[in-house]
Amino acid sequence: MSAPASLQALLDREAIRDCLYRYCRGIDRCDEAALRSAYWEDATDCHGAWNGSASGFIDQALAKLRQGGRRVHQITNVLIELHGDAAAVESSFFALQTMAAQPAQQTFLCGRYVDRFERRAGQWRVAARTVVYDWIEERARPELARDDPTLFGPRQPNGVAAPDDMVYRLLESIRLG
Numbered sequence: 001m002s003a004p005a006s007l008q009a010l011l012d013r014e015a016i017r018d019c020l021y022r023y024c025r026g027i028d029r030c031d032e033a034a035l036r037s038a039y040w041e042d043a044t045d046c047h048g049a050w051n052g053s054a055s056g057f058i059d060q061a062l063a064k065l066r067q068g069g070r071r072v073h074q075i076t077n078v079l080i081e082l083h084g085d086a087a088a089v090e091s092s093f094f095a096l097q098t099m100a101a102q103p104a105q106q107t108f109l110c111g112r113y114v115d116r117f118e119r120r121a122g123q124w125r126v127a128a129r130t131v132v133y134d135w136i137e138e139r140a141r142p143e144l145a146r147d148d149p150t151l152f153g154p155r156q157p158n159g160v161a162a163p164d165d166m167v168y169r170l171l172e173s174i175r176l177g
Contacts, residue, residue: 031162104144
């Protein structure tokens with residue numbers, strides 16, 4: 001592979017990783033713009049009980065997530081196989097979720113995002129996603145029903161939905177210079 005082709009492959013891989021991380025921020029912070037920017041408008045998503053358009057997945061997920069709770073998504077072991085303007089991407093994920101509903105419950109999920117990425121007009125996004133669940137653990141956690149000062153003590157959580165989360169304040173301060 002020539003040096004320019006090698007450099008382009010590195011740039012493509014980094015753009016794909018950035019898209020995966022944008023998805024995680026979008027889902028954890030209920031950031032609709034970030035979520036939508038991770039998928040093409042005509043993308044599909046087979047995501048557990050949801051199997052349909054990515055736009056429909058985003059709509060139903062945000063409706064549920066905006067009711068409250070906490071979420072953390074981590075992506076690891078990202079394998080990218082480039083084929084021109086398409087890429088086969090397998091990414092392992094860990095997700096820890098609590099919902100606002102009672103009784104308080106925690107869900108730990110492990111699996112893989114099996115994605116077809118496409119480059120259109122120079123931009124990489126998910127065109128088709130299938131979520132493969134390799135592990136799920138759900139358990140009642142009554143202590144999660146306590147208020148934040150009791151639950152966290154001096155380590156007060158700051159993770160909130162967009163646009164109020166600390167990361168959006170940081171981004172705004174850098175953009176303003």
